[in-house]
Amino acid sequence: MKKYLYIFQSELMTNLQYTFDILVGFVSYCIMIFIFLNLWQYIYSDPSEVIKGYTMNQMIWYVIVTEILWMSLGGRKLCKKICNDVRSGNITYNITKPYNYVEYSLFSHLGITTLKIFLITILGMLLGIVFLKEFPKLTILSVLGVLLSCALATTINIVLITIIGLISFFIEDANPFFWLYSKLILVVGTIFPIEFFPKAIQPIMKYSPIYVVSYGPAKLFVDFDTHRFIEIIIIQVIYLIIALLIAHLIYWKGVRKLNVNGG
Amino acid sequence: MLMEARNQIRVTRQSIQYALQREMLNKFTFVSNILFMIMNNACFIVQWLILYSLKDDVGGYTFKQVILLWGMASFTYGISRFFFRDSFELSETINSGKLDNYLVQPKNVLIQCITSSVEVSAIGDLIYGIIMLCLFEFSIKNLLLFLLCGVLGAFTIVSIAVIVASLSFWFGRTEVVANTVNGLMINFATYPEGIFKGFIKILFYTILPLGITAYVPIQVISHFEWIHILYLGIGTILFVTAAFLFFYRGLKRYSSSNLMNARI
Numbered sequence: 001m002k003k004y005l006y007i008f009q010s011e012l013m014t015n016l017q018y019t020f021d022i023l024v025g026f027v028s029y030c031i032m033i034f035i036f037l038n039l040w041q042y043i044y045s046d047p048s049e050v051i052k053g054y055t056m057n058q059m060i061w062y063v064i065v066t067e068i069l070w071m072s073l074g075g076r077k078l079c080k081k082i083c084n085d086v087r088s089g090n091i092t093y094n095i096t097k098p099y100n101y102v103e104y105s106l107f108s109h110l111g112i113t114t115l116k117i118f119l120i121t122i123l124g125m126l127l128g129i130v131f132l133k134e135f136p137k138l139t140i141l142s143v144l145g146v147l148l149s150c151a152l153a154t155t156i157n158i159v160l161i162t163i164i165g166l167i168s169f170f171i172e173d174a175n176p177f178f179w180l181y182s183k184l185i186l187v188v189g190t191i192f193p194i195e196f197f198p199k200a201i202q203p204i205m206k207y208s209p210i211y212v213v214s215y216g217p218a219k220l221f222v223d224f225d226t227h228r229f230i231e232i233i234i235i236q237v238i239y240l241i242i243a244l245l246i247a248h249l250i251y252w253k254g255v256r257k258l259n260v261n262g263g
Numbered sequence: 264m265l266m267e268a269r270n271q272i273r274v275t276r277q278s279i280q281y282a283l284q285r286e287m288l289n290k291f292t293f294v295s296n297i298l299f300m301i302m303n304n305a306c307f308i309v310q311w312l313i314l315y316s317l318k319d320d321v322g323g324y325t326f327k328q329v330i331l332l333w334g335m336a337s338f339t340y341g342i343s344r345f346f347f348r349d350s351f352e353l354s355e356t357i358n359s360g361k362l363d364n365y366l367v368q369p370k371n372v373l374i375q376c377i378t379s380s381v382e383v384s385a386i387g388d389l390i391y392g393i394i395m396l397c398l399f400e401f402s403i404k405n406l407l408l409f410l411l412c413g414v415l416g417a418f419t420i421v422s423i424a425v426i427v428a429s430l431s432f433w434f435g436r437t438e439v440v441a442n443t444v445n446g447l448m449i450n451f452a453t454y455p456e457g458i459f460k461g462f463i464k465i466l467f468y469t470i471l472p473l474g475i476t477a478y479v480p481i482q483v484i485s486h487f488e489w490i491h492i493l494y495l496g497i498g499t500i501l502f503v504t505a506a507f508l509f510f511y512r513g514l515k516r517y518s519s520s521n522l523m524n525a526r527i
Contacts, residue, residue: 020439021439024439024440024443025439025443027443027447028443028446028447028450031447031450031451032450034463035450035451035454035458038454038458038459038460039314039321039454039458041458042318042321042322042457042458043314043317043318043321051317171291171292171295172289172291172292173292173295173296175296176295176296176298176299176300176303176384177299179299179300179303179384180299180302180303180306183303183306183307184306186306187306187307187309187310188306188309191310192310192313196313197313
């Protein structure tokens with residue numbers, strides 16, 4: 001575990017050198033929030049209106065949190081990196097080292113994400129307070145609960161994207177699978193809470209990644225409930241264990257059929 | 264002059280053709296990239312179905328017009344990414360000294376530089392754009408207008424990408440800025456302009472030319488007026504001219520690297 005913490009720490013330190021890049025990335029986040037602010041203000045003709053159980057402010061806070069989780073992740077980069085590692089044969093350098101590639105990817109990417117998520121969270125909260133002039137009712141304990149759920153959501157997301165990247169062992173380019181995954185999370189999980197979808201598919205969505213990587217933490221933030229918190233955390237932990245098992249399985253299967261030409 | 268332009272077009276066509284052949288070496292990846300891009304774009308229909316179940320019009324657009332807006336955004340983006348893919352990597356090309364390769368060629372440096380590779384998945388964007396036009400209302404007139412607006416919009420997107428990337432000549436590493444501006448163009452282009460208010464709308468018709476790439480094309484196809492075509496034409500010429508001016512002004516400041524690499 002110590003070696004993975006070291007990997008996490010060194011990635012975090014490296015990223016501290018690129019704070020400017022992260023700050024420029026803030027512009028994209030602000031733009032997305034600006035677009036959704038305008039969109040929901042248009043949809044809610046009266047700010048006190050309640051649609052599917054959400055007020056306008058709750059909807060915007062929901063999007064602020066889901067966008068923090070998604071935009072700080074840099075999933076496209078992670079998937080591309082793993083695909084390139086496999087395709088170019090660079091992965092052989094990792095195979096020979098005394099660590100597991102799946103855990104290495106997880107901790108290395110957590111190191112990259114940590115600083116971003118911290119800075120974007122500050123920005124997101126500021127934007128929310130400035131535009132909405134209201135903050136969801138949260139106690140210190142519920143804030144800690146939301147943070148735990150967000151941390152688990154990010155970890156699960158990284159493992160799921162690692163699984164997608166590792167598909168490169170079997171087909172040449174796994175990036176198209178990532179496009180579909182990202183759209184699933186963005187369209188279905190980031191913009192709308194599950195309650196906006198037809199009742200018939202809501203139970204199915206509860207078992208999808210959307211529930212654990214975006215809906216869960218955001219719902220806790222806008223409307224915290226202890227019973228719901230326990231339920232979300234249990235599902236997230238189960239999801240994480242299963243995702244890690246699948247990632248290891250794909251990795252070991254893939255490594256066995258790996259052929260690298262020297263050069 | 265005419266002969267030179269014809270030669271340039273021939274070389275560009277061949278460059279794109281070879282790049283495409285290279286990408287087609289693996290047929291499965293080639294086809295799957297296109298199909299997945301179509302599916303990827305189609306995901307957003309869900310978003311609009313939900314929004315239109317909440318309200319009858321969004322930003323003054325009907326559901327069909329939003330479908331057309333997405334088709335137009337996808338088509339312009341597809342043209343720009345397929346034919347001019349490297350304009351989105353230009354900043355990195357300048358910073359890493361890879362521009363040397365193009366400087367020694369007896370053809371236009373900028374055009375050679377931005378057309379030397381293709382993005383296969385962009386074919387999916389092009390197909391998706393045409394499908395969306397069919398869902399909106401297919402007619403020969405609409406198709407021709409759609410193609411014209413798509414090409415003009417793509418030239419504008421590429422021009423913006425070149426202008427932003429050319430900042431690297433003066434300020435060094437500006438990849439993040441370039442990526443942000445390029446992302447911004449596509450993010451706004453997929454939402455009806457009616458949801459935005461105030462100052463931002465002025466930006467859409469000036470320095471962030473979403474008017475050319477998205478909003479005016481929708482008006483052109485929905486309610487044709489020559490004045491709109493004129494606006495698109497003049498706007499595109501201005502942005503293309505500005506792109507060439509920026510790039511060649513910056514090129515004077517370019518200092519070569521000793522990077523040794525081969526273009527295959």
